[in-house]
Amino acid sequence: MKLTSPVGIVPKIGPKYKKLLENLEIRTVQDLVYHFPFRYEDYSNVKHIRKLLENETATVKGIVESVTNIFTRNGKRLTKVAVSNGTEKIDLIFFNQHYLKTTIKTGHEYTVSGKVGTFDRKLSFISPELEESREVNLNTGRLVPVYPETYGVTSKWLRARINDVVSGEIELEEFLPENTLNKLNLSNFSWALNQIHFPDIEINAQKAKIRFQFEELFLELLKVEKRRVQWESKLKSVVMTVKNTQIDSFIRTLPFKLTNSQEKAINEVLKDQTLEHPMNRLLEGDVGTGKTLVALIAAYNTHLNGFKTLYMAPTEILATQHYETFTRLLSPLGVKIALITGSVKPDGTDFDILIGTHALIYSKEKFKNVELVVIDEQHRFGVEQRGKILEMANDGTVPHLLAMTATPIPRTLALTIYGDLSISVLDTHPNKERKISTKVIPENARDKAYQWIRQRNEPTFIVCPLIEESETPSFENVKAAEAEYALLKKTYFKGIEMGLLHGKMKPKEKEDVIEKFRKGKIKVLVSTPVIEVGIDVPEATVMVIESAERYGLASLHQLRGRVGRGSEKGYCFAFLSTYSRNAYTRLKNLETTDNGIELSEIDMQARGQGDIFGASQHGFKRFKIADMFNVKMLEEAKQEAQQIYPFLDYYPLLKERLTQEAGEYIPNN
Numbered sequence: 001m002k003l004t005s006p007v008g009i010v011p012k013i014g015p016k017y018k019k020l021l022e023n024l025e026i027r028t029v030q031d032l033v034y035h036f037p038f039r040y041e042d043y044s045n046v047k048h049i050r051k052l053l054e055n056e057t058a059t060v061k062g063i064v065e066s067v068t069n070i071f072t073r074n075g076k077r078l079t080k081v082a083v084s085n086g087t088e089k090i091d092l093i094f095f096n097q098h099y100l101k102t103t104i105k106t107g108h109e110y111t112v113s114g115k116v117g118t119f120d121r122k123l124s125f126i127s128p129e130l131e132e133s134r135e136v137n138l139n140t141g142r143l144v145p146v147y148p149e150t151y152g153v154t155s156k157w158l159r160a161r162i163n164d165v166v167s168g169e170i171e172l173e174e175f176l177p178e179n180t181l182n183k184l185n186l187s188n189f190s191w192a193l194n195q196i197h198f199p200d201i202e203i204n205a206q207k208a209k210i211r212f213q214f215e216e217l218f219l220e221l222l223k224v225e226k227r228r229v230q231w232e233s234k235l236k237s238v239v240m241t242v243k244n245t246q247i248d249s250f251i252r253t254l255p256f257k258l259t260n261s262q263e264k265a266i267n268e269v270l271k272d273q274t275l276e277h278p279m280n281r282l283l284e285g286d287v288g289t290g291k292t293l294v295a296l297i298a299a300y301n302t303h304l305n306g307f308k309t310l311y312m313a314p315t316e317i318l319a320t321q322h323y324e325t326f327t328r329l330l331s332p333l334g335v336k337i338a339l340i341t342g343s344v345k346p347d348g349t350d351f352d353i354l355i356g357t358h359a360l361i362y363s364k365e366k367f368k369n370v371e372l373v374v375i376d377e378q379h380r381f382g383v384e385q386r387g388k389i390l391e392m393a394n395d396g397t398v399p400h401l402l403a404m405t406a407t408p409i410p411r412t413l414a415l416t417i418y419g420d421l422s423i424s425v426l427d428t429h430p431n432k433e434r435k436i437s438t439k440v441i442p443e444n445a446r447d448k449a450y451q452w453i454r455q456r457n458e459p460t461f462i463v464c465p466l467i468e469e470s471e472t473p474s475f476e477n478v479k480a481a482e483a484e485y486a487l488l489k490k491t492y493f494k495g496i497e498m499g500l501l502h503g504k505m506k507p508k509e510k511e512d513v514i515e516k517f518r519k520g521k522i523k524v525l526v527s528t529p530v531i532e533v534g535i536d537v538p539e540a541t542v543m544v545i546e547s548a549e550r551y552g553l554a555s556l557h558q559l560r561g562r563v564g565r566g567s568e569k570g571y572c573f574a575f576l577s578t579y580s581r582n583a584y585t586r587l588k589n590l591e592t593t594d595n596g597i598e599l600s601e602i603d604m605q606a607r608g609q610g611d612i613f614g615a616s617q618h619g620f621k622r623f624k625i626a627d628m629f630n631v632k633m634l635e636e637a638k639q640e641a642q643q644i645y646p647f648l649d650y651y652p653l654l655k656e657r658l659t660q661e662a663g664e665y666i667p668n669n
């Protein structure tokens with residue numbers, strides 16, 4: 001067995017579990033052992049039965065004397081397990097688990113961990129963990145890891161499988177440079193892997209975690225080095241000129257004046273196109289700051305120079321929207337716009353600007369003469385895609401790359417992680433009066449808020465609680481949205497036309513729902529949180545966000561940016577489902593601040609406080625364990641990566657690991 005082997009090679013992982021584990025993105029042995037616990041249950045408090053105190057969490061050992069199934073008078077099914085150490089006795093109480101009678105062996109010694117409560121006025125363990133005493137117990141009597149789970153895969157099951165691997169099935173050879181480990185006082189691979197799952201003491205878990213956090217940043221930054229070196233060495237792009245006359249006259253036909261920051265960004269982008277070196281620029285700007293227009297002008301200039309553009313949006317709906325915008329603005333000028341989605345194929349390669357989803361870049365088709373690639377609403381700044389773009393090179397020239405994001409990223413952070421990136425910022429909203437009034441609504445005011453919304457009877461978005469952080473449509477999130485939809489339909493919005501939108505729907509179904517919403521046939525649209533980042537329904541004026549405390553402020557700011565985009569004022573209600581003073585104070589910032597970057601800085605200070613979207617919403621690669629706001633570690637990792645990268649050949653194991661990690665990001669459309 002090797003770390004790179006498929007996970008099915010691990011004993012007791014058959015086809016069924018293999019499939020289930022895919023839900024946790026576990027495909028290889030390495031994925032399994034890098035499935036880190038997110039907390040530990042502390043069962044290390046081992047006591048004598050007679051010394052147990054009510055309400056404490058503790059562990060005892062003893063022989064099971066009897067297992068009795070009981071039906072109580074009010075119809076409950078209990079199981080009472082009597083455990084004794086010879087002189088003292090305690091009962092374990094379980095509910096609705098009569099099968100325990102057949103699995104627990106009387107006369108055997110068990111270790112029991114859990115909370116001490118009372119039952120029948122006697123101290124008892126209520127629903128504790130228990131397992132037969134062994135030399136090493138995994139589920140009791142120690143710090144016990146708790147993992148992200150999925151349907152059919154419990155932490156208990158994961159503990160056993162992971163333990164089999166890390167405790168000997170496999171050779172865990174160190175692959176980080178010894179020098180680096182020593183210099184930064186990091187623990188070695190084998191020790192860290194054992195201790196992060198099954199720590200002897202709390203500090204060991206901490207120390208192990210630090211090693212893996214560093215490892216993740218370090219590997220990422222080595223990849224950055226690689227891309228930087230690739231991008232900077234010998235890469236050539238076509239040299240374009242700026243077609244000022246045509247561009248100016250196009251801009252004059254627009255029904256509005258460009259904002260100053262749009263003008264600046266357009267100049268920066270066009271200037272990049274005149275260089276021999278391919279552009280690698282990130283355009284950052286709040287929702288509604290007019291990023292599309294910047295890209296559109298770059299694409300127009302590319303066309304005027306005789307070249308083609310690929311424009312990629314995150315979803316088919318957005319691709320279609322952009323297709324309409326581009327067609328409206330540019331086809332009168334003789335520019336051929338084409339759309340490619342799952343359902344629409346372009347007519348050959350007869351286009352000047354081809355619009356599609358992010359999957360476009362993976363298409364087998366080799367598009368000739370493409371010299372500008374735009375990636376819209378890009379969570380990863382074209383990082384993974386850059387490799388692909390290199391492959392698209394025509395006759396030795398690499399297309400210019402413009403990536404766009406609405407996520408406010410502190411500039412210094414972006415520059416540390418991607419040293420080779422240029423950044424343009426759109427920081428002015430075209431529509432200055434654009435105001436969204438936001439209210440944080442505690443649970444007890446929810447009724448009133450919903451009544452107000454019902455009375456207004458305006459197009460309303462309801463964003464459901466984020467149950468599971470996931471970039472792909474998650475089953476849990478969909479379930480939550482369906483439940484919310486059903487509930488609201490019966491209660492507050494009885495008799496009002498409602499729609500449901502989630503990531504597991506077919507593109508056609510989604511389009512239908514959105515179209516109905518836009519036309520006013522649907523008044524209330526219930527949606528999962530991660531869906532359709534850039535959706536543009538100008539008529540929508542009310543946004544309800546359930547369990548708002550689970551999001552970062554920057555994420556909430558993006559969500560509320562969906563409403564009040566037309567002529568009407570927008571309203572945002574941030575519902576608080578579990579009240580905490582901290583959460584309330586933090587959310588209150590939304591009522592007073594309308595600046596995305598400011599909000600994201602507040603997020604950074606309050607990080608760790610319930611931002612489920614976390615890093616992925618900050619536009620970075622989603623780290624498994626690393627904390628990218630840990631500036632000190634980030635800098636150390638950067639320094640080490642820069643020093644080691646030129647000598648990578650001297651570190652064969654590290655090099656091998658890096659090659660495996662190069663696995664591509666496959667978009668889900």
Ligand code: ADP
Nearest residue numbers: 256257258259286287288289290291292293430
């Ligand atoms: P985003 O940055 O979120 O992608 P869009 O490019 O979709 O924003 O622009 C949002 C809306 O603002 C569009 O309807 C667009 O036509 C309009 N818009 C863009 N630039 C300006 C401007 N300078 N003045 C007024 N409206 C503008």
Ligand code: MG
Nearest residue numbers: 291292376534
């Ligand atoms: Mg956009």
